[in-house]
Amino acid sequence: MKSTQRIRDKSQRKQQIQDAASALILKKGYNATKIEDIAKHIDLTPGALYRHFKNKDELFSSLLIEALDILYQRVAHIQKLVDTDATSKILAYKNALYETYSEYPLMVRCIVHVQLEGGISNISKEAADKITNRNREIVAVLLNIFEEGIEQGLFRSENPVVYSDICWGLFNGVILWEEAKAHVNPKNNFLKSTLDKSFLAFLNGISTQSLHSI
Amino acid sequence: MKSTQRIRDKSQRKQQIQDAASALILKKGYNATKIEDIAKHIDLTPGALYRHFKNKDELFSSLLIEALDILYQRVAHIQKLVDTDATSKILAYKNALYETYSEYPLMVRCIVHVQLEGGISNISKEAADKITNRNREIVAVLLNIFEEGIEQGLFRSENPVVYSDICWGLFNGVILWEEAKAHVNPKNNFLKSTLDKSFLAFLNGISTQSLHSI
Amino acid sequence: MKSTQRIRDKSQRKQQIQDAASALILKKGYNATKIEDIAKHIDLTPGALYRHFKNKDELFSSLLIEALDILYQRVAHIQKLVDTDATSKILAYKNALYETYSEYPLMVRCIVHVQLEGGISNISKEAADKITNRNREIVAVLLNIFEEGIEQGLFRSENPVVYSDICWGLFNGVILWEEAKAHVNPKNNFLKSTLDKSFLAFLNGISTQSLHSI
């Protein structure tokens, strides 16, 4: 059907724009990435781009929302796992983060950008709310796992919010730091390995029993 | 003496500009902070600002350099401590980071900004080099402590670079995350406490013996 | 075809800008000619101008490059003339200079401006090199003619560089002087006539035989 074709085309084009934006922002930073750059990168004109996204911030936030949606699907699934201890769930959570980051490498940048700039200015309330809520949901999962782990006596007794905050800080911080190092010296990319070790160390540090896997 | 007065005036004015810039960037983000905002904030015209800083990026980088210089003095001192084990030194390092951050709250933002934007564009080579070198020196101290700790058998055997990378990621990540939370809800500011706990957990996780202090 | 139309449009607009710039600089001088003046003169906004020229100096240098390219074509052709003595070739060279100047009256201004300001600051290395090289090529032609004339015994024996330097000084100097006079009193414009006489006098002065044409 013609209309289906159209919709697919439109949707593909949208994806194309997002990919281009993602790649360029990743390389040059948000402010250094111009609308015209993005358009040119996929043989489009600035005007055409505005048929798909209301403005630059809306395009940017769409990247974040997409990543957060995928991430949510992945972490939501972890909650439901049975026969899995909290420690493994945290590691699964970390893997979900990492996998989503692999597919949407802009995810961390977006999150940090939002933190640095205190939000995204020119987006609809809906988009802003969606980001806030998804964030909350995603963090809530982590919180739940820590609560569970503490209840089960696996983790030392502590406010689970503290644990979840540390986890998020650790993830974003390590990604950011390793990205920066990889940017300077692209050959030595130990991102995944460092990330894994950081989580193992942290988990080991809050566990009531020594983890053999370390 | 007149000339002394003048020098103090000039130096004070420079500090004033840096303070205003720091406060505004902290509140609104780097790009959203306009030269005119900074100037107005201290009852000055934009032009006057350029007597003290060659351009916006140079002003910005001066904030980072100042913080890094102070930070370096503090961490350099840690290296020389005797009768102090590696674990305590890491905690001292973290405290140095936190204290410097308390005085120069923009420090973390700057570091992250530089990582996000891939450097600062309009600064002199000297300024850029200074930042790079100070950074290297500061990280080198951390690296040394970890090497020492591993050697002494206090920390599990691992590439010390991994440990130092995790530390930096952890510090920046936690600060950033807690800042963002405090921004949304200024009353609940658990930054220091969460940071302390994160380091203790991490240290505990990599220690060969359980740390009693946790 | 649409694209052809577009290209012509773009190219025409570029020409329009150059014409406006040329006219205004001729009237008011380079520094007194503002980007906004040029834009207004052709019902454009300053910003639109930057789609065609990277900056003011690049626009300015484009005027010079265009003139030098045309000039080169004209003088290069003279070299190849057979059955033409060196004296006639010099006169042909002078005519080429004058004709190009007639079409690009900014040519002399540009050359002199470059000499006064010691170059053009904000242009790409390519543009700067192009100017330097074209200049060299154009002067080289004149040099060759003088070498030839000296060899043929038409001109008194002398370093041909001296002759060519004098010619260039003479041309630019007379144009500049007559332009200034015409500026004060537009009615009495003897530029062409004075230029012709100056070259005849100079050629007569360096010839081994009296030139009947004077």
Next chain:
Amino acid sequence: MKSTQRIRDKSQRKQQIQDAASALILKKGYNATKIEDIAKHIDLTPGALYRHFKNKDELFSSLLIEALDILYQRVAHIQKLVDTDATSKILAYKNALYETYSEYPLMVRCIVHVQLEGGISNISKEAADKITNRNREIVAVLLNIFEEGIEQGLFRSENPVVYSDICWGLFNGVILWEEAKAHVNPKNNFLKSTLDKSFLAFLNGISTQSLHSI
């Protein structure tokens, strides 16, 4: 006497400023030479400079006026020479030009600058008139010599204005051209020699008899 001392001081300071301005403009061009540069160059402050010159253009024009006054004294003297033929007088005129230029190397730049920019904007009517009148007087001397030479049958019959225009163009043009060459390659400075040859060639070209001196 105290007041005499003061006046001398003031006068010396003024000279100092003029010298600094001259040197800097010569090196960097008029627009690239900032008031603060000039002041710093002689350990002065911008404010102090304005005690001696009403504004930048007034300072600039003072340089021109001083040179023109000296030049006038020198060429006026030539008119009164007896037992000197017109040809020698022209050469003396050229020497006066060159000598003045040697002492006030900005002279040619100023003249050309005025021609390029169509005058000097921010100067008093008196200053502007002084420049115009001195110029006229100086040119008048040259004109007289040519009239005399034509009358005496030394120079070919021609409108003497044409001859004087060519002379001025030749002088300024050759100086400008050679300055530009010397700027690129300071070692090969043939300014004086080329200038002399240019005048000899020109004079020979308009003479009714061959000049032996060439």
Next chain:
DNA sequence: GATGAATGAGGTTTCATTCAT
């Protein structure tokens, strides 16, 4: 008389966004 920080007006340049074609 000197100082030099500050002004203020104006310049160049940038770019997200629009809109006639």
Next chain:
DNA sequence: TATGAATGAAACCTCATTCAT
């Protein structure tokens, strides 16, 4: 629906000139 030139609103930055000290 796509085009891409143009807009327009700011931003950064410059510097001759002033003026309180």
